[in-house]
Amino acid sequence: MPARELVLETHDLGYAYRPDRYAIRHLSVGLYRGEVLGLLGRNGAGKTTTVRLLTTLLPPSEGGATVLGHDLRSGGRALRARLGVVLQSESLDFVSVERNLTLYAFLWGVPSEVAKSRAEEMLELFELGPARKRRPWALSGGERRRFQVARELMHDMEILFLDEPTVGLDAIARRRILRYLKDRARAGLSIVFTTHILHEADLLCDRIAVLHLGRAIALDTAEGLKAKYGGAREVLVVFAGPLPAPVRAELVGELVARGASILTPEEDGEAAAARIAFRSVDAESLLPWLSQWAHARHLDVDRMSVEAASLESAFLGMIGEADTAGGDGGGPVGRSAEPLPPVPGGRVP
Amino acid sequence: MKLPPVLRLVVRNFASNLDPLTVVIRFGQPAVTIIVLGTMFSTIISSSVTGGSSYAAFLVPGMVAFQMITGGVVSGNLFWLDRRWSMVEQVFSGPFLRSEYLGGLVLTSLLFSLVGVGIMMVVGLPFTGLPALTPVGAAMVLLTVALGSVFFAGLLIAIGTRLRSANAYFSIQSFLQLFVIFLSTVYYPVTSKTPKVLALVFYANPLTYAANSIRDAFGGTLGAADLQGLGILALLALAAFTAAAVAFRSMDLGPIQ
Numbered sequence: 001m002p003a004r005e006l007v008l009e010t011h012d013l014g015y016a017y018r019p020d021r022y023a024i025r026h027l028s029v030g031l032y033r034g035e036v037l038g039l040l041g042r043n044g045a046g047k048t049t050t051v052r053l054l055t056t057l058l059p060p061s062e063g064g065a066t067v068l069g070h071d072l073r074s075g076g077r078a079l080r081a082r083l084g085v086v087l088q089s090e091s092l093d094f095v096s097v098e099r100n101l102t103l104y105a106f107l108w109g110v111p112s113e114v115a116k117s118r119a120e121e122m123l124e125l126f127e128l129g130p131a132r133k134r135r136p137w138a139l140s141g142g143e144r145r146r147f148q149v150a151r152e153l154m155h156d157m158e159i160l161f162l163d164e165p166t167v168g169l170d171a172i173a174r175r176r177i178l179r180y181l182k183d184r185a186r187a188g189l190s191i192v193f194t195t196h197i198l199h200e201a202d203l204l205c206d207r208i209a210v211l212h213l214g215r216a217i218a219l220d221t222a223e224g225l226k227a228k229y230g231g232a233r234e235v236l237v238v239f240a241g242p243l244p245a246p247v248r249a250e251l252v253g254e255l256v257a258r259g260a261s262i263l264t265p266e267e268d269g270e271a272a273a274a275r276i277a278f279r280s281v282d283a284e285s286l287l288p289w290l291s292q293w294a295h296a297r298h299l300d301v302d303r304m305s306v307e308a309a310s311l312e313s314a315f316l317g318m319i320g321e322a323d324t325a326g327g328d329g330g331g332p333v334g335r336s337a338e339p340l341p342p343v344p345g346g347r348v349p
Numbered sequence: 350m351k352l353p354p355v356l357r358l359v360v361r362n363f364a365s366n367l368d369p370l371t372v373v374i375r376f377g378q379p380a381v382t383i384i385v386l387g388t389m390f391s392t393i394i395s396s397s398v399t400g401g402s403s404y405a406a407f408l409v410p411g412m413v414a415f416q417m418i419t420g421g422v423v424s425g426n427l428f429w430l431d432r433r434w435s436m437v438e439q440v441f442s443g444p445f446l447r448s449e450y451l452g453g454l455v456l457t458s459l460l461f462s463l464v465g466v467g468i469m470m471v472v473g474l475p476f477t478g479l480p481a482l483t484p485v486g487a488a489m490v491l492l493t494v495a496l497g498s499v500f501f502a503g504l505l506i507a508i509g510t511r512l513r514s515a516n517a518y519f520s521i522q523s524f525l526q527l528f529v530i531f532l533s534t535v536y537y538p539v540t541s542k543t544p545k546v547l548a549l550v551f552y553a554n555p556l557t558y559a560a561n562s563i564r565d566a567f568g569g570t571l572g573a574a575d576l577q578g579l580g581i582l583a584l585l586a587l588a589a590f591t592a593a594a595v596a597f598r599s600m601d602l603g604p605i606q
């Protein structure tokens with residue numbers, strides 16, 4: 001299998017909007033061809049600054065990056081010609097939606113015949129056909145956002161930066177766009193995608209970088225992040241019959257000793273006596289132990305279920321952990337701050 | 350065939366932001382001024398004040414000179430709207446250099462001004478007859494308007510890079526337009542009766558040099574003073590363009606209101 005091609009790599013990239021006041025610092029991430037990299041973080045975490053840095057709209061204050069073989073500082077036009085950018089702020093020209101698309105393609109030097117057919121494709125794909133003759137500012141918020149994405153896809157590119165492209169979109173439109181982006185990524189387009197909607201990052205992104213207070217605090221697949229930072233999950237065990245009180249007390253004691261917190265009331269009727277629910281950060285590793293424990297006591301287990309780890313709980317776990325570990329060293333955005341210690345997954349392998 | 354980036358930006362400037370109503374008003378206003386104001390005041394203002402010609406014929410070269418403001422304002426406004434609607438940032442994220450974007454604006458301004466010159470001359474024909482324009486005179490008219498439009502475009506763009514409010518920009522732009530037009534020789538000449546302070550202000554105004562030079566070119570009486578005026582205009586244009594270019598380099602691209 002051929003080695004994956006790294007199309008973007010940053011090394012300790014940072015941007016200070018004033019001397020010693022950093023919006024992003026020590027960013028070291030990579031992006032492979034055909035990969036979708038998500039940037040997650042709270043408001044002001046540095047996602048938009050990262051996008052603006054990587055698209056040459058802002059000059060790096062420190063560190064560096066190589067994008068499509070170009071040095072970020074000197075790549076200029078040759079580099080930008082291979083990028084696509086949907087910025088967070090809406091932009092438009094004072095012509096119809098359809099003309100906006102073809103005019104933007106013209107700006108990028110797309111031949112007019114190609115532009116026309118691509119405009120039709122985008123109008124169809126982004127469900128903007130009925131609005132083609134309307135001016136963009138007369139569109140609804142969701143339509144305007146779809147228009148922004150559609151317009152950027154009018155030209156060819158190798159890396160597409162999408163800064164919160166799905167804000168204001170309904171679930172159907174969002175899914176449609178995500179599916180399209182996933183297809184484009186499979187065809188070789190690399191995508192950097194920022195969002196606050198964790199579920200869509202989970203659906204779309206191959207890897208996710210979590211930014212917090214201007215630092216990358218984690219970089220991994222969604223599954224990896226959930227496994228590492230998902231935190232306590234709820235486990236429900238249902239036995240074939242009610243547990244005798246001493247047996248139940250023994251089980252509770254064992255679970256508590258293993259760090260679980262019990263959720264089931266002590267005694268609440270026969271059905272409740274057959275169930276036990278608890279939360280544990282090691283939910284999955286407790287399951288084999290539980291099976292053995294029940295087997296040793298000749299107890300039949302009807303059902304065991306573990307709550308699926310969510311990216312949201314992982315995200316909250318990561319932010320909480322970073323806040324606790326970082327203290328002043330992490331420093332809120334805009335404060336002078338020393339680097340945090342290296343974070344697992346924070347560097348491209 | 351792919352056009353050079355500057356020309357693509359110029360085409361986009363014309364296609365995107367210049368709706369027909371704007372164009373009609375921009376060219377229509379000075380044309381109507383020639384017809385209405387020229388006709389009305391020709392009966393009031395003596396030809397001795399206007400150098401022997403009717404007031405309408407006096408006004409025509411003034412309105413030709415006025416086109417440099419029209420072009421400058423068009424570019425200044427285009428730039429402001431691009432900033433307001435985040436198109437500056439979007440364009441800069443594409444395969445364009447800041448200098449090309451600035452060049453595109455200035456070229457748009459030039460083209461707009463020169464089209465305006467043609468329209469004003471045609472509208473003014475019934476009042477001026479065929480102007481006694483020599484090839485040098487014609488070149489003088491075009492160069493004067495071109496330099497003037499670069500000056501006003503550069504000035505408004507430089508101002509536009511520093512402001513973050515539409516109200517502030519348009520207030521300054523309106524004030525500047527009014528001030529520059531009425532304190533120049535576009536509408537009336539500087540005569541011996543003009544208060545000295547006001548005359549000084551008139552001669553500090555680039556539009557005065559432009560209007561005087563164009564008037565001389567129309568009358569076939571170009572002289573050293575006109576060349577001097579052209580030189581001043583060239584210096585001012587260079588200064589304004591430099592100011593815009595410097596301001597562009599450090600411009601904040603973030604969203605504005």
